[in-house]
Amino acid sequence: MKQVIATIFSLMLPIIVQAQYQQVNDIPYTVSSDAYAQERCKLDVYYPTNQKDAPVVVWFHGGGIEGGNKHIDEQLKNSGLVVVAANYRLLPKAHIDDILDDAAAAVAWTYKNIEKYGGSHRKIVVAGHSAGGYLLDMIGLDKKWLAKYGVDADSLAALVPFSGQCITHYNIRKQQGIPPLQATIDKYAPLTYVRPDAPPMIIISGDRELELYGRYEEQAYFWRMLKLVGHKDVTLYEMQGYDHGNMPHPAYYILKQHIKRLTK
Numbered sequence: 427m428k429q430v431i432a433t434i435f436s437l438m439l440p441i442i443v444q445a446q447y448q449q450v451n452d453i454p455y456t457v458s459s460d461a462y463a464q465e466r467c468k469l470d471v472y473y474p475t476n477q478k479d480a481p482v483v484v485w486f487h488g489g490g491i492e493g494g495n496k497h498i499d500e501q502l503k504n505s506g507l508v509v510v511a512a513n514y515r516l517l518p519k520a521h522i523d524d525i526l527d528d529a530a531a532a533v534a535w536t537y538k539n540i541e542k543y544g545g546s547h548r549k550i551v552v553a554g555h556s557a558g559g560y561l562l563d564m565i566g567l568d569k570k571w572l573a574k575y576g577v578d579a580d581s582l583a584a585l586v587p588f589s590g591q592c593i594t595h596y597n598i599r600k601q602q603g604i605p606p607l608q609a610t611i612d613k614y615a616p617l618t619y620v621r622p623d624a625p626p627m628i629i630i631s632g633d634r635e636l637e638l639y640g641r642y643e644e645q646a647y648f649w650r651m652l653k654l655v656g657h658k659d660v661t662l663y664e665m666q667g668y669d670h671g672n673m674p675h676p677a678y679y680i681l682k683q684h685i686k687r688l689t690k
Contacts, residue, residue, distance in 0.1 A: 447504065469510055470498060471510050485502070490517075529564075548581070566582060567624055584625055586629075587630070592617050624652070
């Protein structure tokens with residue numbers, strides 16, 4: 427078996443070596459006159475220069491919707507992918523509606539411009555960690571956010587939240603005077619918008635004993651509700667031994683495997 431794997435890898439190696447990549451940074455994705463939007467609403471594009479119709483990952487960073495910055499993890503590089511990493515406005519300086527609008531605008535920019543970078547608008551997978559997972563769940567399930575920009579959320583190839591909040595985000599609840607362990611489900615909860623016709627969903631959690639604020643159980647309930655309403659392509663993973671902060675390390679492999687499955 428080891429010899430077979432080595433042979434396969436040796437056959438793949440020339441393809442990996444021949445691929446060349448470039449990165450363009452700080453591309454504005456909105457035309458807002460708001461100074462804070464002009465500061466934050468920018469994205470980076472990492473792309474292979476010798477490919478066309480490549481799969482695309484739009485990546486939203488974590489940080490509790492209060493912090494964090496765009497980045498492209500090394501595990502997404504040199505993989506035949508176009509990667510778009512987007513910043514967005516943050517609480518409490520911006521309202522959550524503005525932040526969700528930013529996330530939708532970044533995806534819509536990708537949908538309309540990614541062919542310039544060798545990507546396919548038919549192969550866009552939206553992924554993100556923690557707050558980023560929450561944002562993508564919201565704009566992928568509640569179709570109004572992308573519809574504003576003329577994009578059908580169901581045209582996305584997949585939604586892949588890494589440890590995303592599925593009830594109302596705890597920092598939105600904090601603004602309402604609600605503590606993090608008191609759950610609410612309102613119009614800012616992805617659970618409100620579960621539907622059978624959403625894009626394929628790959629839900630990835632850290633270890634249930636190590637996750638933040640019972641995040642695994644939230645995602646398990648989210649997965650179950652999607653199954654019960656009739657969603658045909660939703661999968662739940664638990665990264666045992668990994669906590670909220672380091673669970674992306676093994677999750678990137680799962681993301682790439684599903685991209686291969688969904689975009690081949």
